Amino acid sequence: MKIWAVIFVLASSCLISEVKAAESINPTSVLAKKTTIFSQSTNGKQIAVSKAEFGLKKVDPSGKANFIPTNRVLLQEGNTYGWRIELKDYQSEVSWREVLRLPKPPETWGTDDGENFSISKDGTTAVTKRIQSVTDGVIENFWTIAPGDPLGKYKIEVYIDNRLVGSFEFELVAALENRR
Numbered sequence: 459m460k461i462w463a464v465i466f467v468l469a470s471s472c473l474i475s476e477v478k479a480a481e482s483i484n485p486t487s488v489l490a491k492k493t494t495i496f497s498q499s500t501n502g503k504q505i506a507v508s509k510a511e512f513g514l515k516k517v518d519p520s521g522k523a524n525f526i527p528t529n530r531v532l533l534q535e536g537n538t539y540g541w542r543i544e545l546k547d548y549q550s551e552v553s554w555r556e557v558l559r560l561p562k563p564p565e566t567w568g569t570d571d572g573e574n575f576s577i578s579k580d581g582t583t584a585v586t587k588r589i590q591s592v593t594d595g596v597i598e599n600f601w602t603i604a605p606g607d608p609l610g611k612y613k614i615e616v617y618i619d620n621r622l623v624g625s626f627e628f629e630l631v632a633a634l635e636n637r638r
Contacts, residue, residue: 535605
């Protein structure tokens with residue numbers, strides 16, 4: 459009996475310390491939010507996240523891409539939405555995984571280059587895995603709205619080395635809803 463009591467006390471203290479740690483690094487920002495999350499990369503260097511944000515990518519006539527933070531995306535073919543995560547003092551490659559959840563299945567799923575991409579059996583969740591070079595301390599991924607994408611609430615979670623580093627909830631809205 460004493461052994462079980464010791465195991466219970468040790469397990470409880472580990473769980474409580476994990477809960478406290480998770481509370482202090484809550485990365486669930488929709489818009490720009492400073493946060494610090496540490497993860498160990500495959501090359502052994504520690505990765506710290508200093509900013510995680512969700513928004514639209516707009517390209518101006520000169521070809522320059524601009525990022526506009528938002529949590530409402532107009533359901534218009536060609537609009538591009540996604541996330542950017544700023545890594546503190548990190549300029550190497552990083553392996554990340556993105557989980558995209560839709561309110562219902564779209565008419566089609568697809569990626570540009572056949573990357574490591576899978577879809578759930580019910581068609582509402584896509585998982586993308588990528589190794590990406592960090593450019594100016596930033597990693598990012600964007601999706602382009604296609605015909606048949608559903609209206610409603612979406613969620614994207616981003617993981618580095620199986621550690622949640624960004625969670626974004628947003629909504630695809632019809633043109634009239636967006637003008638409120």
